[in-house]
Amino acid sequence: MADASTLQSGPGRRLRTPAVLVALTCCLLVVLALGLGLGAVRVPAATLLNTLLGLDGPRQDFIVLGSRLPRTLLGALTGAALGLSGAIIQSLLRNPLASPKIVGINSGAAFAVLLCAFLLPDAAARLTPFAAAVGGVVAGSVVWLMAGRLALDAARLTLVGIAVGFVMEAGVEFLLVTQTGPEFSAPLVWLTGSLWGRGWTHLWSVAPALGGLMALALLMSFRLDLQYLGPQRAAALGVRLGLERGMLLVIGVLLAALSVGVVGVVGFIGLMAPHIAARLVGGRHRALLPTAALVGAILCAGADVAGRALMPPIEISAGILTALLGAPFFIWLLLTEGRRPGAPR
Amino acid sequence: MIHLEAVAAGYRTFRLAPATLSFPAGTLTALIGPNGCGKSTMLKVMSRQLRPSAGRVMLGEEDTAGLAPRALARRLALLPQENAVPPGVTVVELVGYGRAPHQNLLGMQTGADREKVRQAMDRLDLLALADREVGTLSGGQRQRVFIAMALAQDAPVMLFDEPTNWLDIQHQVEVLRLMRDLAREGRTCVVVLHDIAQAARYADRLVVMKAGSVIATGAPKAVLTADLVRQVYNLQVEVHPDPVTGTPVPVPLEPGRDRCVEPV
Known part of the structure; x- marks a missing residue:
């Protein structure tokens, strides 16, 4: 028999959310520290501390403060945004296999970047983040508007997203096959999703927007809980379906598109992070969203530092590592998701 | 209470004929009729x-068209x-979602909310x-959870679309x-049921529908006749009183077969 006090505490089987958040934060700090210390040049811990705290003694200001700190922070920030975006999109579509990629954001961004390199070769490098964000938002909006015309149906929205994604990918491949000029080498590296050469300017160009969107997403976590109940049930509980759905989708699309714009297509984080988070803290978005953000930050920053540390001085793109890690995870997900109780039917 | 004034509605493929109906407070009304006759559509219009x-569609003195979504909920x-x-x-947690229209938009629960959920x-x-x-629950247990969620909403008007689906007889x-x-307790309850005998046994009033039109309304004993069942369901029945409650129970006849017990 459950009395009122156990009703509030939640299930014993599920890990307590605050403990999980603290543990993940510690984990993220370790990854960030590794991100500052590891790479082509190893910076010892003492030097790292001296540098960060501005103490006397051996310091590595240029490598640590000028290069690795903004790059690692940017990795964590975009990873968090991708994880959060994935969690929002999966819940909104009520599809555990959905991700920013599924609603066409990644391929929309990729197509826009290549198109930009093709049309404006001189300005391409400078315009890459902007073009990617625009492309992602346009693709996301097309999907949303088309699905909106077909009534607010999660399954159709997913299918429309896949279809739009294919069109965009066809465009990407057409440009890659027909264009071989030197101006296409930078977009190619960007396509694999890399934090190489990202600095403070990149960080500040997206940090305020991503921070604001993330805060907004966390505030809407309860509305996302209600959306998951399906349109009829949610409407019966007083949810303004179209408005709230639209707001959440715009937040999810912008989070992913801005991230892709600045670090490129780092795949699978938006797919993996929400699933790992759900296993840790359950399905309530108040717990799920911050957890997914932290997991995404750890995955992205971790993939970046691993790519730098595995075989220096060669860097492996974070996107390649997340794909290597993500593809087996995706298959495992397909194999186990149907058997998992509570998976949407 | 909820009152429909000459309400018509529909989709491209299905239309509800204009109907004027009252569902008074303190009564349980059952909507019955064959599959696809518009029972669920009727509930959708009412909600x-x-x-x-x-x-x-009037809720008390107010037109539901003018109510904000949360006020309506x-x-x-x-x-x-x-x-x-x-x-x-x-x-x-899921039953707690039923408190959503009473909470702020962030979903903060108060002690009163938790008490309603517990009840x-x-x-x-x-x-x-x-x-x-x-x-991880069975279909019947899940159904009870969703009924509890609607109950936690604590609204004076409650509409249930086939609440007995998935449930065992107990x-x-x-x-x-x-x-x-x-x-x-004074609420207005409207429930869509498939089992006519159950509807007659527990409901105060029946609303019988066929092909988007309301065919009959009234107390089960007055409404539920063999003629009506034949007209609505296209099925030959005899109507017998329930041995416990005396409410009408339609019993289908088998063509070419004599009954083994003479009617009382």
């Missing part, structure tokens, strides 16, 4: 999930036929399952008694 193409609860089960959410779970015999994940009877009790 404003489908806007009427003509006429008005505080006054009218709906249990739809299909309910999605969110993964990784426990019974107490709703208690009435559906769910306290022992409070911390189980809904996805819980069917418990749920029907619960709906009758809710009506006795």
Whole structure:
């Protein structure tokens, strides 16, 4: 028999959310520290501390403060945004296999970047983040508007997203096959999703927007809980379906598109992070969203530092590592998701 | 109470004929009729999930068309036929979602909210399952969770679309008694049922529909005749009194077969 006090505490089987958040934060700090210390040049811990705290003694200001700190922070920030975006999109579509990629954001961004390199070769490098964000938002909006015309149906929205994604990918491949000029080498590296050469300017160009969107997403976590109940049930509980759905989708699309714009297509984080988070803290978005953000930050920053540390001085793109890690995870997900109780039917 | 004034509605493929109907407070009304006759559509119109193409749906003195969504949800609860089960959410959390229209937009629960949730779970015999994940429950247990969610909404008007689906007979009877009790407490309860005998046994009034039109309304004993069942369901029946309650029970006749017990 459950009395009122156990009703509030939640299930014993599920890990307590605050403990999980603290543990993940510690984990993220370790990854960030590794991100500052590891790479082509190893910076010892003492030097790292001296540098960060501005103490006397051996310091590595240029490598640590000028290069690795903004790059690692940017990795964590975009990873968090991708994880959060994935969690929002999966819940909104009520599809555990959905991700920013599924609603066409990644391929929309990729197509826009290549198109930009093709049309404006001189300005391409400078315009890459902007073009990617625009492309992602346009693709996301097309999907949303088309699905909106077909009534607010999660399954159709997913299918429309896949279809739009294919069109965009066809465009990407057409440009890659027909264009071989030197101006296409930078977009190619960007396509694999890399934090190489990202600095403070990149960080500040997206940090305020991503921070604001993330805060907004966390505030809407309860509305996302209600959306998951399906349109009829949610409407019966007083949810303004179209408005709230639209707001959440715009937040999810912008989070992913801005991230892709600045670090490129780092795949699978938006797919993996929400699933790992759900296993840790359950399905309530108040717990799920911050957890997914932290997991995404750890995955992205971790993939970046691993790519730098595995075989220096060669860097492996974070996107390649997340794909290597993500593809087996995706298959495992397909194999186990149907058997998992509570998976949407 | 909820009152339909010459309400017509529909989709491209299906139309509800204009109907004027009253569902008074303190009564349990059962909507019956064959599959596809518009029972669920009627509930959708009453809960404003489908806007009427003509006429008005009045909640007391107010036109539902003018109510804000949350204000409407505080006054009218709906249990739809299909309910999605969110993964990784426990019974107490899901029932708690029923408090959404009473909470702020962030979903902060007060002590009063938690008490309503506890009462709703208690009435559906769910306290022992409070911390189980809904996805791990059986179909019948899930159905009770969703009924509890609607109950936690604590609205004076409650609409249930086939609430006895998935339930074994013990819980069917418990749920029907619960709906009758809710009506006795002064609520307006409208329930779509498939089992005519159950509808006649527990409801105060029947609304019989066929092909988008209301065919008959009234007390079960007055409405439920062999003629009506033949007209609505195209089925030959005899109507016998329920041995316990005296309410009408339609019993289908088998062509070419004599009855083995003479009617009383």
